[in-house]
Amino acid sequence: MAVDNDTDRRALSDAAAVASRTLTGQPLVHLGLVTAILLMASPLLLAFVMSTQTIPEVYDITNLGIGSDGLSNYVEVLTTYELLGYMVNSLVMSIVVTVGKLAVSLFAALALVYYDFRFKNAVFFLILFTLMFPVPVRIVPLYELMVAWGWSNTLLALTGPYLASATAVFLLRQHFSSIPDSMVEAARLDDVGPLTFLVRVLVPMSRGMITGLGVITFIYAWNQYLWPLIVISDQNKQVVQVGMKYLQSVGNAGQTDWGLIMAGAVLTLLPPLVALIAFRRPLLETFGLQT
Amino acid sequence: MTGIKLTNLKKEFGDVTAVNGVDLAVHEGEFLVLVGPSGCGKSTTLRLLAGLESATSGTVTINDSDVTDAEPGERDVAMVFQNYALYPHMTARRNMTFGLKTATDFSSTQVDERVAEAAETLDITDLLDRKPAALSGGEKQRVAIGRALVRDPEVFLMDEPLSNLDAKLRVQMRAELAQLHAKLQTTTLYVTHDQVEAMTLGDRVAVMDDGAIKQVAPPQELYDRPSTRFVAEFIGSPGMNTVGATLDRLGDRLVVSWADVGVELPADDVPEETVGERVVFGVRPEDIHRDPDGPLSLSVTVTEPLGDSLLVRGTTGGRELEVSLPPRAGVRAGDEISLAVDGDRLHLFDAETGAAVYHSMSSSAAQNPDATEPPTVTGQ
Numbered sequence: 001m002a003v004d005n006d007t008d009r010r011a012l013s014d015a016a017a018v019a020s021r022t023l024t025g026q027p028l029v030h031l032g033l034v035t036a037i038l039l040m041a042s043p044l045l046l047a048f049v050m051s052t053q054t055i056p057e058v059y060d061i062t063n064l065g066i067g068s069d070g071l072s073n074y075v076e077v078l079t080t081y082e083l084l085g086y087m088v089n090s091l092v093m094s095i096v097v098t099v100g101k102l103a104v105s106l107f108a109a110l111a112l113v114y115y116d117f118r119f120k121n122a123v124f125f126l127i128l129f130t131l132m133f134p135v136p137v138r139i140v141p142l143y144e145l146m147v148a149w150g151w152s153n154t155l156l157a158l159t160g161p162y163l164a165s166a167t168a169v170f171l172l173r174q175h176f177s178s179i180p181d182s183m184v185e186a187a188r189l190d191d192v193g194p195l196t197f198l199v200r201v202l203v204p205m206s207r208g209m210i211t212g213l214g215v216i217t218f219i220y221a222w223n224q225y226l227w228p229l230i231v232i233s234d235q236n237k238q239v240v241q242v243g244m245k246y247l248q249s250v251g252n253a254g255q256t257d258w259g260l261i262m263a264g265a266v267l268t269l270l271p272p273l274v275a276l277i278a279f280r281r282p283l284l285e286t287f288g289l290q291t
Numbered sequence: 292m293t294g295i296k297l298t299n300l301k302k303e304f305g306d307v308t309a310v311n312g313v314d315l316a317v318h319e320g321e322f323l324v325l326v327g328p329s330g331c332g333k334s335t336t337l338r339l340l341a342g343l344e345s346a347t348s349g350t351v352t353i354n355d356s357d358v359t360d361a362e363p364g365e366r367d368v369a370m371v372f373q374n375y376a377l378y379p380h381m382t383a384r385r386n387m388t389f390g391l392k393t394a395t396d397f398s399s400t401q402v403d404e405r406v407a408e409a410a411e412t413l414d415i416t417d418l419l420d421r422k423p424a425a426l427s428g429g430e431k432q433r434v435a436i437g438r439a440l441v442r443d444p445e446v447f448l449m450d451e452p453l454s455n456l457d458a459k460l461r462v463q464m465r466a467e468l469a470q471l472h473a474k475l476q477t478t479t480l481y482v483t484h485d486q487v488e489a490m491t492l493g494d495r496v497a498v499m500d501d502g503a504i505k506q507v508a509p510p511q512e513l514y515d516r517p518s519t520r521f522v523a524e525f526i527g528s529p530g531m532n533t534v535g536a537t538l539d540r541l542g543d544r545l546v547v548s549w550a551d552v553g554v555e556l557p558a559d560d561v562p563e564e565t566v567g568e569r570v571v572f573g574v575r576p577e578d579i580h581r582d583p584d585g586p587l588s589l590s591v592t593v594t595e596p597l598g599d600s601l602l603v604r605g606t607t608g609g610r611e612l613e614v615s616l617p618p619r620a621g622v623r624a625g626d627e628i629s630l631a632v633d634g635d636r637l638h639l640f641d642a643e644t645g646a647a648v649y650h651s652m653s654s655s656a657a658q659n660p661d662a663t664e665p666p667t668v669t670g671q
Contacts (some may be wrong), residue, residue: 180374180376182372182373182375182376183376183378185341185343185370185372185376186370186372186376186390186438187390188342188343188362188363188364189341189342189363189364189366189368189369189370189390190389190390190391190393191362191363191365191390191393192364192389192390192393193393196393200389201378204378204381205379205380207380
């Protein structure tokens, strides 16, 4: 088996070497790549196809063409089933989480890099330690806390638990540490205060990192399902991922209206997609720094 | 009035003593260079002065006011960093003016005037709207100096500002810095590890080693009359040859000898108590010349043609010696050559402490007429 693996790997690397030399002359390589892309894109493509189909068309699995419903599923899901309202709720939540998380993380990283205080490393490791307690793990005590504070069913409860992020603090701390000390020393010699330094020097110098983090956070917040499901009880305050769930009960004669759900899914996908496309460069920078 | 005064300044980082009791006075308007090998504490001394480090003990005085515990921003100093420390997202102009409002009480028009003036002085007027990424190393350095200039500080602190430049540009900027100081007459403390920079720029040069200042003197005096063996070996390119030897009196002649080699000293003011003792004999490579009847016989191991001279390395009496000969001297590795030393340019150091005990150059010839104050020597 190990031997097989080895030869496979060698064959692969050989193929890669040949491919890079004579890419145009390798139709097999192209075929492989196209297949891989189609495979990865298939859920998205199927969702789009189904979103245009009527219920009978969806249940006929050999029917993979554009359906006869056209865009009516989209119109219906936005109007009759108020997906637009859920999307607005999601947008508000995502923006609050993104801005709040970035602000909290920026201050935390500023403190961790530019201030001397006792047990600084211990504090930093404690923050990293929280990586092992994501929101789903804390969900029961968090819910009790929200109820005790009277926050349940509010935006505070929806966004609060996401504001502190060990990942963001870690990435920003590493980024700040890579900025030469002489920058802050030059500022200290001019009596520039820490907040001015943060806003005028650190933030502009970390623009790529902050934007990248912002995009990741936005998508992460947009995709939250479990916590909103638990902490929000009013349907009109609910976010879009849970709103999608409500669509599942819609349908005729026990048949789920997948066309409707897929239309909702495609619409739900758009804001993160726009964010990804708009900010792809800074996002790459963020990941570049991680490796 | 004294520009800068450091008194018994100490800085410890945990178990490491970086600066160990430095006393140094920089006169108002003086350009003083702090030079020493890596890790000698020179940069730490500068940072203590700037307030970027806090002193373990001792005091820092700038223009007669004690700033030992003052924040960096309260000290009215401007610093030029080795890596320029320019903010990459700001234009050269913004770099020069950022922080100026908090650091000084100039009005906006004054700021504009000062930037224009500094840019004029440094010949960077055309570059003011560029960002650092669009500037060359030398241009960045000018902007960094400009940033210090517009602050009109009491003291300029420069931390190896030229070491990131290429050799040619370094020589050019060195000359410009000297001109700039001649024009502005601002008290300047300049840190470098490059002894050529130290010699060419400094009104006086302080040589530092192991956290302590070994000698403070005008450049020529430092070269002619080094106060310790360390200074002798550090200053000069290459540094002074030093050889462990014995000093003996043969009749009315004084002779320094090691192995089978003997060099005669001019028998003037050699301290009597050193006669018959172990000493360290010092002579600069450029004070040795070829002489068929000379007392030194050198087996050449390496030759380095420098164009204007030929540097020859070899052994004599089992000791390494470097000699600077005229170019085209036709010496090759493996040759045996006879050499003589310049009798006026010999030095003796104490074998134990390394302190200078004798310079054969008459003291009147070595005194720099501009040196009004005796050199401050500490750390011994």
